[in-house]
Amino acid sequence: MVRDGFFYGGGMLAAAALIAWLAAWPYAIPVLLLAAFFFWFFRDPERQVPAAPGAIVSPADGKVTAVAESEVDGVRRTRLSIFLNVFNVHVNRSPIAGVVRAVEYKRGKFGNAMGAVSSDQNEQNIVTVEGEGHTVIFKQIAGLLARRIVFTPRPGDVLARGQRVGLIKFSSRVDVVLGPDAVLAVTVGDHVKGGSSILGHFAPAPARPVLQAELQTSRKAD
Secondary structure, three states: OOHHHHHHHHHHHHHHHHHHHHOOHHHHHHHHHHHHHHHHHOOOOOOOOOOOOOEEEOOOOEEEEEEEEEEEOOEEEEEEEEEEOOOOOOEEEOOOOEEEEEEEEEOOEOOOOOOOOHHHHEOEEEEEEEEOOEEEEEEEEEOOOOOOEEEOOOOOOEEOOOOEEEEEOOOEEEEEEEOOOEEEOOOOOOEEOOOOOEEEEEOOOOOOHHHHHHHHHHHHHO
């Protein structure tokens, strides 16, 4: 369980105890149910991360709601949108192994995350990860209910494929932006699981020397 579950769920349990003490225990039942929901919502199950070379795994649980072309720095890329409802696991994971090149928090609206404009207009966290000669951009996007985005790694950190990197609290959306060298393995309507579902594959490519040096430095530090 994510520690936030203890904060939210524990707070509700304390409130239920207070209500039961001041009034009667039946009045505390709705608050107890809310506490149970928070403990369940912030669950963090283990996932079997695929070891296939070049695999790109889903950074989130949810449903693929869009696959569209997008232009980033003059390069045509493919954008996959994954919608998370309140019943999905909200822990986010890295889609590939590599180095965090950039993390940009962008303030914006809290509109419906299902809408096409939410990818650009909603409040979001934009993460760029580079690994083995490929670059993946993924966005943690806030929605109507999601008002808190958490991302713990910093630029320069080395991530493993499927590694936990943060979460979005309550219903939200994650976009994955892939380059032209990626071959998709999912389509609109598919349900995916963070860290275990494969979104696509990259063709094998030799690792860049700078990345190899960073990985070796990280291993020595560990």
